[in-house]
Amino acid sequence: MAGPLARALRERLEELLVRPLAPIEVAVLDSGIDATHPDLAPRVRAAFAAEIADGRASVVERPRGCNHDVFGHGTAVASIVARQAPNASIVDYRVLNADNTGAGDALVASLDAAIDRGCRVVNMSLAARREFGPKLLHHCERAYRRGVVIVAAKRNMPLADLGFPAEYTAVIGVDRATFPSLFAVRYQPESVIEFVGHGDDVVVAAPGGGYTTKTGTSFATPAIAGIVALLLGAHPELRPFEVKSLLKALAS
């Protein structure tokens, strides 16, 4: 976007971002989070895990302040959100198991729980299989109507689809590129995945207190989720479509 409107929006955005920020809960649906990591210990407000019993998924609260990460992925993702948005409190929903079973049902149940809890942002650095598409769509629409902004990753791997829920219009779908900053955003109106964030060689937290670098849409997604948390912190009344519009205004 160019011209006076874009300029006015950017100026307004800069003004918004220097205002005191309201606390915003960001749900991270992933492999769990190492809440003992120094970057995350003060930021993880609650932890849950989806459990599958008799073919049904339920979301169970887990002790706080522990390492719940089974793969290291969720810790990496959460550390980007924490770094981007100082007003973000992170809620850990573990949806991936060590043997990668039940992920679809766990994802849907956890998304539902995050919406009901009142999390304003949901980060999903993962893509569900196509068969969970219709179910996920229903829950993404519910989130949209409740004012919850879902930020979801495009698949890294070229398959038949770009990834669910990233393809849905009720969701902010995110692709990755190399940008100079985690705050950089690109808008691509011609694509099903409308937004692009910095996701190359990103320094992230690793379970156990160290750091590592990762590349992929999984890491561009929390960069955008962090910006969304800042926008909502400045103006909690924003609706998901308004957040998209502001991201578009912010985009290069």
Add this chain to the structure above:
Amino acid sequence: MTELAALETFLAISPKSNEEQVLRLLIELGAQFVGASEGSLLVLDPRANELVFAMTVGGDERVLVGQRVPIGAGLTGLAAATHEVQIGAPTFRGAWQGEPPGEPAGPTEPAAPAAAGDARAKLDARAPEAVIAAPMLVDDALVGVITAVTFEPGRRFTGAHGELYARIAAVAGVVVEQQRKLEAVGAMSAGRPPVERPARIDEDAPERVIADCVARLSRGAPHALAHVARLLLEIEALSLGAAG
């Protein structure tokens, strides 16, 4: 376990077959294209829910082949668990805690790779500097992972490298899929049931796994049932004897 044994056991790919040569070529080309020191193919052992190094180019086959990586461990295991390409570097120590949000100051004190780093690091005294791991899928089911590793200090793989590896892994998946179809066609023409890849054992329902297995054997190889019966009786005697 040798390279060819792993390929044959878990992918039904015979030694010196065209499929084995194509897979090797894909691993070699991939490593060359991205400038990796080493490229490997790991196959899924569904019973153990682990990956097994089956083929390596540029690395020491005597050390690597047969080594196992649990699903979820390191970038290689993560690629298997998530069915997504993973690109990254081993874990290092460094701190920017307390600094305002923004770009980190970056690593300050490199350390040996931790458990969260790539499991490949444990197998070699040299620590990998960067890793790509791409899952090989057949009908959305994992059959293995191909990896590229570099030991060059400061070297990183890019997203474009990862996309290339995703495509190489997709082609490798097609090779495996074709081999399975050929195997099934060959079995049908020979009048025997197609070989079923070992399913993952559901630890909560081993009775069902045993019953299913016995049912399949009854249909396809009834002569083997006597061996199964003897084996089960021996296990029973050992287990109950030990318990008693």
